[in-house]
Amino acid sequence: MATTDRHAVPLATLALAHALSAAERGLAVIPLSRTKLPALRSPHRDEPAPAPCHGECGRPGHGVYDATTDPARIRALFAAAPRATGYGIACGLPPHHLIGIDLDTKSGTDSSAALRELALRHLFTIPDTVVVATPSGGRHVWLSGPPDVVVPNSAGRLAPGIDIRGAGGYLVGPGSRTAQGVYSAVPGTAHLPVAPCPPALLRLLTPPPRAHHRSPAHPDQQGRPGQQGQQGQGLVQFVLAAHAGQRNTRLFWAACRAYESDLGDTLTEALVEAAIRTGLTEREARSTIASAARLTQHNADA
Incomplete structure (x- = not known):
């Protein structure tokens, strides 16, 4: 230099x-x-x-x-x-x-x-x-x-x-x-x-995110496991593609979409891991996902 x-x-x-x-x-x-x-x-x-x-x-x-x-x-x-x-x-x-x-x-x-x-x-x-x-x-x-x-x-x-x-x-x-x-x-x-x-x-x-065991599908979700898996992987990849200044925003958006699709609990750990890989701390990631869960629930109850 x-x-x-x-x-x-x-x-x-x-x-x-x-x-x-x-x-x-x-x-x-x-x-x-x-x-x-x-x-x-x-x-x-x-x-x-x-x-x-x-x-x-x-x-x-x-x-x-x-x-x-x-x-x-x-x-x-x-x-x-x-x-x-x-x-x-x-x-x-x-x-x-x-x-x-x-x-x-x-x-x-x-x-x-x-x-x-x-x-x-x-x-x-x-x-x-x-x-x-x-x-x-x-x-x-x-x-x-x-x-x-x-x-x-x-x-x-x-x-x-x-x-x-x-x-x-x-x-x-x-x-x-x-x-x-x-x-x-x-x-x-x-x-x-x-x-x-x-x-x-x-x-x-860039190893792929860890596979997480999913609980049995809810009766009204059966017949769509492939679609749900594809959507969940897309949300994880969306978080992984975040750069500085985008990390919390992308994680919050992805978590909201996950909870709106009844995938929130299933995807939480994968989203946390993806957020950590982009530079957020685990505490920050879980706080952002919890905020998304609260907002989604509030909108559903409104």
Whole structure:
């Protein structure tokens, strides 16, 4: 990203320069502290029972939900975080829909070898793309996903030592300085375009929702199990396709349609799981579904 002399300027200024450089490539960023956590504290931290907020209040301090490519907004975020020493790059957002393959070394496993084994087994090749070296000796491989596919975050699910950063997650950007050291682009990769994720790997990163056992159909629903199953799967996929700013809205709409079709209780767990995969917490998901259930019941009683 940006090239500057770190001994000549404050770390926060360096971090801002790198963040602005990343934003020029269409990557949405936030300021990070030396701990790799968002540098801005939540504006709701002193509230006794804060309602879920992803930045709708208009104040900074919502982690990855603050991520932006707007230079003025980025400068404002860093001005509010004078101790920032790095920046995070939000995954899953347009135009790149970034997916991060985090090859860790702390687990004691050879995660690079594990990725090569997966590639051989599933017949895909990691294309030339941006690769970032971490202070611990690991690697972050950047890939681009399609706009209609939500890749969830995961840790060790693909293989031991391989973590995935997807929708709702972020990667530490090259040039960031943390308590462990500096993140830097692997030579020869810094200015490469973010390569598309191979289809075979993308399939591994987006497992289908778990199948849930359904209770016997109500007598007035018999004869329509295929139709109900198709409708339920469509609602789950509708939630999975949500991007930042759409997650609660899409989940609420899908839950309303499910309860209106007498599928609410059947689909609740699948909808919760889908919402979690897009970045919502379980508490947020269940609260939204409960609101949809109450509204649907109220409309039915009216």
